[in-house]
Amino acid sequence: MTAFDDVVRRITLAPDAGLVKSLGANHTLESAIADLIDNSIDAGATRVSIRLLTRDDRLVQVEVLDDGHGMDDDVINAAMTIGHQREYNDDDLGHFGMGLKAASFGHSDALTVWSKKEGVGPVGRRIQRADFSRDFTCEVLSTDAAAEHSASRMTILGSERGTSVVWTDVRNTYRGRNPDEARSWLATCNQALRSHLGVTFHRLLTDGRLKVDVLVDELEEALASPGEPILPIDPFGYASSGHPRYPKVLIAKAGETRVELTCHVWPAKADVTGFRIGGMPGEAFQGFFIYRNDRLLQMGGWSNTANPGPARQLARVVLEDSTAIGSFLTMNPEKSGLKFEPIFHDAINHAAASDGTSFIEYLQDAESIYTDARKRRRQRKPVIMPDKGFAPTIRRRIGAELQFIEDDPIQIKWRRMEAGEFFDIDFAAKTLWLNSLYRSLFAPNGGSLNDAPVLKALMFLLTHHVFEGRHLGAKDKDEIALWKSILGAAVVAEENMRNK
Structure with missing residues (x-):
């Protein structure tokens, strides 16, 4: 008897609506908003405005507006359907068909989407998390209300066409009574978001393909205008390499598949934005920087191909071969990192440059630059610490x-x-x-x-x-x-x- 002889019929098993409760559990606010921006870019948007709206300095509403192609009834219904996977182009950033729902329900209990496509009337849909987790119910909103939001996009972005994603009943926010703590939480949240988006989309921001701004304001007083622009943060933005023989390309092979690893060495004692990211030291960002269609998916980390340590803090490796994703690498739904498959670990261990440099020799070269700089530092006489008055x-x-x-x-x-x-x-x-x-x-x-x-x-x-x-x-x-x-x-x- 073969493995298929015992099949008597096929049945379709619909997903249980209860899975909605776990959607977005691993999303940070920054990764969730970045996921929404991916959808905007796939829709042809060149401008995105993020609005963090507060009441008494507590975050109560998040809006992400774009000037993309917009959606009609059929497309917006598909977008609100859990697990719906449209046909993705090779240069799309979308991947799983879960981004909008996972990003939104990871942080709010109500998701509203307003959209306007060229030549078609405006549309609106809303999902209440509690209802959706029972029966996947989606509310169809009035055309008049959708038209008002199209007018708001026109005021803010200069385009009625596009999409507005609105989160209400925000869950992950400061709920204490101390107003100073509330303002501090909001400032930290704003800075973390700006840093994350600045490095995640730095290539698109740098060459002008994308403009993103963030507005933080009270809900009833929010200006109908863009906020402060997000500036690009280039994790490879050093003026000159820390090692004369780098950057250098190593080739990792597995069968007929070849992946380029561009190995960089930051200059020793670097102390600029790009080496430091989001207030964290450069040591935290050693490792692989993985891009897909110029969007940063992984921001450092050796993924068990090497051991992290202070002496390797100058080493950063670029991988931007999209063919590696799916064969060598597996992307998580939050797009916040990738799993390195065993075949890729083996390929990296045998990777080499045209001059014969191996991956471990690259790490040793980066370590030597750091170690030599530390030796020079120790030979100098210690000094008194500068404090107030010094930048x-x-x-x-x-x-x-x-x-x-x-x-x-x-x-x-x-x-x-x-x-x-x-x-x-x-x-x-x-x-x-x-x-x-x-x-x-x-x-x-x-x-x-x-x-x-x-x-x-x-x-x-x-x-x-x-x-x-x-x-x-x-x-x-x-x-x-x-x-x-x-x-x-x-x-x-x-x-x-x-x-x-």
Whole structure:
């Protein structure tokens, strides 16, 4: 008897509506909104406006508006159907037919979609999560209401055509009573969203194929205009490579399939946006960056092909061969990472560049750049830590180049002194004072706590060692008097030259 001889008939088993309760469980707010933007891009949109609307600083509604092709009755019904998979083109970002529903129900209890297609009347549909999880019920909304939302898109994006996705009854939000905590939660949420979208769609944002903005405002007072634009964050945006022989392409082979791995080495002690992403250090983003149709699907991680560690933080590998997805790689529904199949692990282990460089040799090259930089750092004498008055980027850069001694940090401040004096040192208070009489020379657009970064960096390099002793010795006092004399004359000359 063969394996098929025992079949007597076929029946169709419809999915249980209860599966709706688990939809989107693994979506963050950032990944969910990115999934909606994928749909907008597939619909031909070039502009997307995201609106985080609040009541008393609590997030209550999320809107994603686009100027894409829009939908008619048949298309919007299909879009609201769970698991419906349209015919995908090779360059589409959609993949599973679950994105809209999973992204929405992961964060809200009501999903409303308004859309307008060229030459067709506007349409609207709403799914209540509670109803949908019982019987897949979808509400058909009035044409008049759909027309109002088309008019709103026209005001915000300059196009009646397009689609508006609206989440109400938002679940994942701050619900405490402390207003400061609420505002802090919202600010963190906004920043995380901007960072995630900036790196996920950085290629499309950079070349102008896509413009995205985010507006955060009270629901009843929200402006009918776009918000602040999302700026691209390029995870490979270094000025020059950290290693003279990279980037380098390694070829991973499995049978007749070949995949290119473009291996990069960031410069040592990098401290720029792109190396750091979303406030997290660059070390968190070592590993594979996987693209599909210029959309970033995986943001770092070695996926068990290598062990992460501080010494490998400069190593990042680009994989953008879409043919690898499905054969070597399996994409999760949230598009927030990929599973590396065993055949791909084997292919990477045997990957090589045209000059014979292997994957493990690439990792060793990246480690050597990091290790050499650390050796140079350890040979320098530790210094006192800079604190208030120094811009955060300056503090981080000093920390990247020099180790700090165990002592109270120094701060740099402005105060009024006599004309002809440029600075003073308060050793006991660990404070370097600058004469505010000359502040406008170095901060012409108005002063702030972290103004005049070049001046302050130079003054730190000049004077830090006098704060590092237990007291001011005779040599320290003589140096300070010398600096005061020369810099006092220099700042007067600077002022006279600028006033001519």
